[in-house]
Amino acid sequence: MAEQYKATAYAEDIGLLVRPIGNRISFGFSARNFGTGLKYISETDSLQKAYVSGVSVALFETNSSKFSLMGDYVKNEKNRANLGFEYSLRNTFTLRAGYRFGYDLDSFTAGFGVNIRGIGIDYAFVDKGDFEKTQVVSVKMKFGPVSSYHSGRNYFNRGMFRNAINEWSKVPEGKSDYKKARDGMNAARRYMLAEKFYKK
Secondary structure, three states: OOOOOOEEOOEEEEEEEEEEEOOOEEEEEEEEEEEOOEEEOOEEEOOOOEEEEEEEEEEEEOOOEEEEEEEEEEEOOOOEEEEEEEEEEOOOEEEEEEEEEOOOOOOEEEEEEEEEOOEEEEEEEEOOOOOOOEEEEEEEEOOOOOOHHHHHHHHHHOOOHHHHHHHHOOOOOOOOOHHHHHHHHHHHHHHHHHHHHHHO
């Protein structure tokens, strides 16, 4: 019987991300699993919809380090919340920790990451209460050189505007990314001016 029929469903997620003051504060919202429901023969089960709202705040930031606090609230059949922090140093070392509220098993989580010459190693520890503790190790590798433009984009998305400008200034005139790099430098300067204004 199972070989003759298939269960199908169509679903989509929508989201919104707002950064009112540079990249220091970010607000996000998403709605997940909006669709037709899972249909098997003539029976249809609704997908579990979820609404997620969150905020991320860079508590302090320099050219070499950044400390951020973030949290989100998940509303579905079981309301849940997540709270955590991340500290990054020179895009090489990252320390993370957090707590998950309202979950049946997961609660405290912690970990770190090391990124050297295109090789990234991440370690995570998850406390599952009365059950066994979980430890996860992942390795990622990048092949080929990273262009100055994409390196600048990475810095810009992390709110490290001075580093982004420095990388984008290395893109030579005549390259396909030259105009985008110059536009990015102007945008980074505007964000830096806005941050100075709000600090006054």
